[in-house]
Amino acid sequence: MLVYLIRRLAQSILVLLVMAVLVFVGIFAVGNPVDVLINPEADLQEQQATIERLGLDLPLHEQLFVFMGNAVKGDFGRSFLHGEPAMEIILTRLPATMELAVVALAISLVFGVLFGLWAGLKPYAFSGKTIMAGSILGFSLPNFWQGLMLILIFAVFLGWLPAGGRGETTEFLGMRVSFLTADGWSHILLPALNLAIFKMCLVIRLARAGTREAALQDYVKFARAKGLSPRRIVLVHILKNIMIPVVTVVGLELGSMIAFAVVTETVFAWPGIGKLLIDSIVNLDRPVVVAYLVLTVFMFVIINLTVDLIYSVLDPRVRLAEVKA
Amino acid sequence: MTSAANDLPTLEVRNLETHFFTRAGVLRAVNDVSFSVKRGEIMGLVGESGSGKSVTGFSIMGMVDAPGRIVGGEVRFQGQDLRQLDESAMRDLRGNRIAMIFQDPMMTLNPVLRIETQMVESVLAHDKVDRAEARRRAVEALGLVGISSPEERLRAYPHQFSGGMRQRVAIAIAMLHKPELIIADEPTTALDVTIQAQILHEAQKLCRRYDTAMIWITHDLSVVAGLADRVCVMYAGQLVEGGQVDAVLDHPLHPYTAGLIGSVPSQNMRGRRLTQIPGMTPSLLRLPKGCPFQARCDRAHDDCAQVPVSRELIPGRWVRCFYPCETEAVP
Numbered sequence: 021m022l023v024y025l026i027r028r029l030a031q032s033i034l035v036l037l038v039m040a041v042l043v044f045v046g047i048f049a050v051g052n053p054v055d056v057l058i059n060p061e062a063d064l065q066e067q068q069a070t071i072e073r074l075g076l077d078l079p080l081h082e083q084l085f086v087f088m089g090n091a092v093k094g095d096f097g098r099s100f101l102h103g104e105p106a107m108e109i110i111l112t113r114l115p116a117t118m119e120l121a122v123v124a125l126a127i128s129l130v131f132g133v134l135f136g137l138w139a140g141l142k143p144y145a146f147s148g149k150t151i152m153a154g155s156i157l158g159f160s161l162p163n164f165w166q167g168l169m170l171i172l173i174f175a176v177f178l179g180w181l182p183a184g185g186r187g188e189t190t191e192f193l194g195m196r197v198s199f200l201t202a203d204g205w206s207h208i209l210l211p212a213l214n215l216a217i218f219k220m221c222l223v224i225r226l227a228r229a230g231t232r233e234a235a236l237q238d239y240v241k242f243a244r245a246k247g248l249s250p251r252r253i254v255l256v257h258i259l260k261n262i263m264i265p266v267v268t269v270v271g272l273e274l275g276s277m278i279a280f281a282v283v284t285e286t287v288f289a290w291p292g293i294g295k296l297l298i299d300s301i302v303n304l305d306r307p308v309v310v311a312y313l314v315l316t317v318f319m320f321v322i323i324n325l326t327v328d329l330i331y332s333v334l335d336p337r338v339r340l341a342e343v344k345a
Numbered sequence: 346m347t348s349a350a351n352d353l354p355t356l357e358v359r360n361l362e363t364h365f366f367t368r369a370g371v372l373r374a375v376n377d378v379s380f381s382v383k384r385g386e387i388m389g390l391v392g393e394s395g396s397g398k399s400v401t402g403f404s405i406m407g408m409v410d411a412p413g414r415i416v417g418g419e420v421r422f423q424g425q426d427l428r429q430l431d432e433s434a435m436r437d438l439r440g441n442r443i444a445m446i447f448q449d450p451m452m453t454l455n456p457v458l459r460i461e462t463q464m465v466e467s468v469l470a471h472d473k474v475d476r477a478e479a480r481r482r483a484v485e486a487l488g489l490v491g492i493s494s495p496e497e498r499l500r501a502y503p504h505q506f507s508g509g510m511r512q513r514v515a516i517a518i519a520m521l522h523k524p525e526l527i528i529a530d531e532p533t534t535a536l537d538v539t540i541q542a543q544i545l546h547e548a549q550k551l552c553r554r555y556d557t558a559m560i561w562i563t564h565d566l567s568v569v570a571g572l573a574d575r576v577c578v579m580y581a582g583q584l585v586e587g588g589q590v591d592a593v594l595d596h597p598l599h600p601y602t603a604g605l606i607g608s609v610p611s612q613n614m615r616g617r618r619l620t621q622i623p624g625m626t627p628s629l630l631r632l633p634k635g636c637p638f639q640a641r642c643d644r645a646h647d648d649c650a651q652v653p654v655s656r657e658l659i660p661g662r663w664v665r666c667f668y669p670c671e672t673e674a675v676p
Contacts, residue, residue: 238452244408245447246467246518247440256466260457335457336502 025325032321036314040091043313044084044306052076053100053304074100087310096314097307101300106307110293110315116186117285117292119199121277123212128219129270135220136227137254137262143232151224158221167214167287174210181210184289211288215281219273223266230262237261264335271327272320279316353424354381355526355558356405361418363397363404372629374400374413376582379655382526385556387549389569389590391605392579393626398562401579402528405560406445407435423525441471444519448531450511454503460487460514461499467518486517490547509540513547520551527552527559533568545572566609570594578602581627581637584655588662598658598669600642636666644668 054071062070071077075086090097096106135151142148158166175183186207190197199205234240235258243253282294289295293312300308363375374397382388392398403409405420407427420427422443427435439445447453455463464483465476472479480499487495490513503511512532519527529548533541549572552559561573569576569590577587578599586599597603607620624641627633633640635650642649648667655665 238447238449239455241408242445242447242453242515242518243455245406245439245445247436247438247470248466249436249470252466252470256462257455257458261455264457336459337456337504 028325028328029321032318035321036317037088039317040088040310040314041084043310044087045080047304047306047309048080048083051304053306087307091310091314096311099300099305099308101303101305101308106305106311107315109308110296110312113291113293113296114315115197116290117278117281117294119197120208120212120215120281120284120290120292121274123199123208124215124219124277125270125274127212127216128223128273129266131216132220132223133227133259133262133266136224137231137259139224140228140231140262141235141254143228152228155221155224158217158224163214163218163283164287166217167211167284170210170214171287181206183210184287186291211284211290214288215277215284219270219277222269222273226265226269227262230265231258234258234261260334264331267330267334268327271323271330275316275320275323278319354383354421355386355423356560357381357419357421358401358405359419359421361401361404361420362416363400363409363413364416365413367412367630370630373582373632374629375404376632378418378579378582378584380577380584380587382558382560384525384558385552386575387552387559387561387573389573389576390560390562390579391564391566391569391576393564395626395629396579397582397629398564398579399530402445402530402560402562405526405528406439406443407432408439437471440467440519440524441522442524443526443528444522444524446512446515446519446527446529446532449535450508450515450532451503451535453515454511456503458502459499460501460503460506464499464514464518464521467521471522482521483517486521487514489520489551490514490517491543492517509536509544512536512540512544516544516548516551520555523555523557525558527557528562529559530562531564532561534563534565541568548572566594566605578605581632582629583637583665585638585666586664592662596670598662598664599638599666600644600668600670601638603670604641644670 053074054067054076068077075083078086087097094107098104099106099109102109135155139148139151171183174181184207186204190201190204197204199208240253240257243257248257278293281290281292282298284290285292285294286298297309297312299305300312358381359379361375361378362373365372365374376397378397378401380388390398390401400409400413404415405422405427407430409415415428418428422438427438430438454460461480461483464486465479468474468479468482469476474482483499484495487498492498492510492513498506503514506514515532527548532548533544536544545568548559548561551557561569563569573590575588576590576593577584578593578601579585580601586593586597586602588598593602594606597606601622604620604622608622610619622641627637627640633650634652636642636645636653639645639649646668651667653665653667655663657663658669
């Protein structure tokens with residue numbers, strides 16, 4: 021178990037290094053941040069001074085070397101744009117995205133599994149077919165359009181929920197969070213729903229397929245023959261079996277929800293890291309982009325590890341030591 | 346118990362008809378099936394795959410799923426017609442007074458739940474006892490089927506058991522409530538022969554000990570020969586012959602039974618060719634008019650196009666055939 025964990029972490033560090041180099045070179049190839057950053061009206065001397073201050077006068081490999089040297093020490097440099105440490109900027113905006121993603125995850129998991137179970141148990145009923153048709157719409161329609169429609173319906177026509185922003189926030193463990201106030205909740209609901217719909221539809225399809233398969237298994241027949249109530253058969257015998265694929269996918273999707281909530285955050289003006297990433301790419305703010313991606317990869321690594329650990333809880337046949345990571 | 350109650354068969358199935366309404370047509374899986382099982386009696390239900398044995402078992406349990414439906418007949422359990430009961434009353438019976446064991450022990454236990462969970466839930470489904478008591482009963486039941494150190498084994502998951510052990514666990518679960526009837530649907534088919542012998546022995550012992558009636562569904566005549574008191578032979582949804590095991594196996598009356606017995610290799614047939622029943626089982630969707638076996642039968646005459654009625658030729662021996670074999674030879 022311990023060996024397994026160490027091996028997994030060592031592999032992750034390698035991934036992090038390779039990724040950092042690739043992104044660094046990639047952004048370098050996209051364009052020169054100097055063109056974006058420096059006031060064209062500044063004189064040549066001022067421009068030169070700025071370039072030197074940012075270390076952009078050095079050749080690429082030297083810039084990379086300096087960057088990697090600092091990064092290993094945990095310093096990802098300062099944002100070209102804001103002048104603050106890149107990681108700090110990201111971390112101050114991370115809680116907003118995290119809470120959005122967690123609420124979205126909860127919505128997609130709870131409703132996805134419920135609808136999926138239902139559709140799997142009643143595949144030929146009208147309700148089951150409706151759920152499946154809805155799920156196709158859910159992941160076929162573009163995310164931004166769904167977001168706009170949510171705003172149109174709930175904010176504009178019905179006027180029930182605000183169209184954007186984060187609402188009232190409170191301090192929680194040193195982070196600004198929305199989920200402790202009613203106003204915060206009213207703000208988080210729509211963007212979370214927007215972020216959740218796609219994943220929810222994914223979970224519905226997975227849960228339905230799993231349910232239909234499990235319902236035909238002998239252990240379900242045997243459970244019926246034991247005289248168990250249908251509720252116990254569905255909520256214990258079937259549910260626990262379908263959770264294995266669902267947890268895998270949802271775990272991976274949690275990472276992508278946090279990392280790539282860009283569209284939702286833009287549509288709902290949610291001040292999270294997704295929006296920060298877009299802005300940073302536009303401004304070629306390399307330290308922020310690299311720091312962001314390093315954080316993202318780190319997050320994926322942790323999530324994957326957690327998923328593997330949950331696996332062994334859900335499915336006793338999984339032995340972590342034997343898994344070829 | 347009064348003698349009248351003793352005389353009442355534990356299970357009496359009369360003219361049972363279970364059909365499956367498929368797109369291709371109505372599939373008559375169980376067609377006019379009647380038999381009865383007494384207390385402590387083991388009845389073998391023999392037939393080929395697809396002859397309707399398992400569906401008969403599920404019909405008794407009230408577990409026939411759509412598109413299947415019981416369309417006629419009675420299933421009398423201790424005198425009560427189970428077809429009149431609603432689902433919740435049936436659920437009270439299942440696992441409690443009628444238990445079922447399935448073919449593949451790899452599949453019948455839920456792979457992600459501990460044996461303990463699966464046994465305790467079974468106890469709690471029918472008796473209002475606390476967990477400790479339910480657990481104690483589970484330990485006792487495991488001990489009953491010959492599982493050593495049951496306390497520790499309770500904590501295990503199904504994949505930590507061998508096939509034979511799992512089937513023992515399944516039997517232990519079936520025995521938890523000391524049911525009056527056990528329906529065993531090919532429980533030894535997936536096991537190797539030595540384990541099969543152990544399980545048969547175990548099942549027989551338990552039935553004798555608790556006076557449990559048992560229906561043992563199988564396609565293996567040798568299993569029936571060693572285990573059952575009586576046997577019914579099923580072909581294409583119908584029971585074609587029934588009687589005491591020894592009598593039926595030694596002197597089969599129905600040509601199909603005779604064919605089945607003739608196709609089993611045995612010591613005293615060394616060096617001779619095995620006989621084979623010509624042709625194939627008819628599709629249950631398109632049964633021929635009259636006797637379903639007529640096309641494969643060398644004794645068939647014109648009147649086999651009529652449906653033969655099951656008749657008791659000799660006391661305790663009945664057959665559904667116009668031209669039964671060797672009636673003369675039967676003592």
